[in-house]
Amino acid sequence: MSEATSPRAIGIQYATLAQEREAVTLGMWAFLATEVLFFGALIAAYLNYRVWFGSDFIAAARMTKVVLGTANTAVLLTSSACMAMAVTTFEAGSKRAPVLWLAATALLGLAFVAIKATEWWLEYQERLVPALNFDLSRYGGIAEIFFVFYFCATGLHALHLLIGISLVSWLAIRIGNGSLVPGGSTTRLIGLYWHFVDIVWIFLFPLIYLAGRTT
């Protein structure tokens, strides 16, 4: 969209709208690169433990709830498609469609957190939560190391998702009351963040839920 047709003023430090779009997009990707390394360090630690402890570590992964985990992955992938629809319909100038797609995105995000919390509750009842009630004599120390990773990784991911749900809800309200108009980058940047949180889960899912299913 050109500046002439957009009612939105560009930042004072930019010469053109295209320049502003590229600068803020690069800024978002720089932030996401730090997030890649943040979650990447956890995944590197997981791979180390998996190589060190082998079958005992993998056996602990078998105690995770694979049906709930797979369903949750489908929920999150669908939420990303809804987010992409929100960005596309918003940039095409639609007023109502992006609000509905953002609402769908936020609701699917909440559904993901609800399913995740159900898993955490089941694991609490099975005495699998390190530092709270982990049954060391029943499961052993290597299983505890797996569940430390599990709760750190899924907890930090859920925290990111809650931040995403807040941002998406705020965005839906702003677009709904007309204070955000196409031409800016806010919607697209929040979309990038949402899709990134989806990518983190795409990698956590096979590491947590799919290990040791054949043994």
Add this chain to the structure above:
Amino acid sequence: MSAATIWRCWLALILLLAATTASAFVPLGNFNLPVSLTIAVVKALIVLLFFMELRASRALVRAFAAAGFFWLLIMITLTGADYWHRTDARAPIDQTKPR
């Protein structure tokens, strides 16, 4: 990006999810992990290229996007090159490992 593209991507992601979960129950020995990680990389590429619009982005934006993953690969490779191949000189955490 058209709605048709978005939902085609969504369908591909869901089919890949079904494939990766199914593959986990097929006994492939040490190959279960590489298979599931390969499918994860394909799913991530669909999200990166289409949903995150890297396919239509300039090379500079793509370089920024690739940088984080590139450094992560260096970190995992160099860490693994040491820790995954230790036999006699074991890491402190490794010394308590039951054999």
